[in-house]
């Protein structure tokens with residue numbers, strides 16, 4: 001059944017413009033896969049015409065299978081006074097090989113005259129030519145009308161003409177964008193209504209949160225009749241951010257009561273939010289609506305008392321609907337169902353009645369108290385569950401390691417020695433590296449490859465460090481998150497220690513163990 005509202009995620013493109021956000025290709029692939037399994041309808045992967053990293057992302061994404069979402073490449077209308085077939089940026093959009101292409105174009109006369117500096121007619125031609133060219137190449141075309149609302153307020157006839165140019169050329173969607181994020185919900189509703197009356201194609205909405213109304217504005221358009229909403233997970237984005245999908249998704253389902261993402265996905269919303277924060281190396285914002293740790297936490301005695309008597313007295317919904325809990329730390333029940341959901345995703349036959357569940361939950365809590373996070377470290381979590389359920393012994397042991405560094409006038413040499421044992425057999429290897437972790441990784445791989453040649457296919461694709469409890473200064477703990485890949489899929493593993501090398505080794509060992517557990 002077709003959903004009443006389609007969710008278009010642009011975390012990987014518009015969201016990556018946010019301050020402090022810098023996704024590697026590996027990060028983008030992991031987030032795309034997560035969004036796909038969650039059930040969003042479109043994933044905008046990037047702008048191939050703007051950077052080589054995004055071209056690489058689309059090349060890698062072609063090799064993956066997406067179950068639910070359609071992948072979109074983003075770009076702009078052709079350059080002025082250039083035939084569309086000679087425009088390199090447009091060519092790269094086709095080469096990205098995605099089923100969907102989203103292009104933005106100018107609505108506002110002010111921008112046509114002052115920014116683009118071309119005639120109003122040329123802008124209309126740029127829109128029409130580009131949409132038609134993409135349609136001729138078999139693409140599903142989404143037209144993002146930049147400054148749609150501000151442009152309409154300035155010159156409504158011209159704004160409409162630009163949208164009609166896209167529609168006439170065959171655009172599947174015209175998406176009205178509040179690019180500067182300064183409009184009010186009643187303006188959004190009125191202009192969306194006008195667009196719906198004048199256009200035959202479907203209408204979408206793309207908003208920004210500059211005056212704190214990104215979500216409200218998106219909902220205003222959806223209530224008026226738009227059927228497609230663009231935004232980012234956790235509201236990442238330039239300035240104050242984009243329309244936050246972790247608010248829009250539950251608002252559409254639970255407040256507007258319209259169909260959108262699969263119903264069973266709603267309970268995974270909090271986990272999705274945490275996963276994206278972890279991969280982005282961002283601290284989770286406890287005050288995020290719906291999914292924040294504090295979203296349903298009651299402190300005041302009267303509230304706690306009332307909520308205990310009647311949950312709905314101080315809560316707008318049951319927090320478990322979005323995977324949240326009244327108090328995350330002490331809620332055994334929420335912890336339980338989260339672990340069961342994650343374990344099933346990882347392929348374990350775990351239910352609420354599995355006897356080992358309590359032990360697994362206790363172990364996870366104990367490690368979380370030490371600073372571990374498992375949202376983006378599914379490899380480490382799978383090993384932990386596997387050990388508890390199947391009493392699996394680790395396939396190898398690191399008996400000892402040594403890392404040294406010396407520097408003279410000419411160069412710096414970092415060297416690592418690792419001793420491993422597999423059953424009764426032992427191996428010792430030495431490797432050099434750019435830094436201590438790189439040397440350690442090299443030595444460990446070399447030693448293990450003697451026993452497990454399949455590990456040669458595994459590469460470390462990303463490495464992130466976060467300092468925990470910064471208040472303690474030099475005694476602070478370090479959390480290391482590693483992403484590995486075997487070319488077909490990626491997985492994350494985690495290590496925590498006061499010593500960054502030790503934390504890195506834990507994550508490296510988990511990564512190799514997870515790779516072996518999959519193949520054995």
Ligand SMILES: [Zn+2]
Pocket residue numbers: 014179206208242
């Ligand atoms: Zn935007």
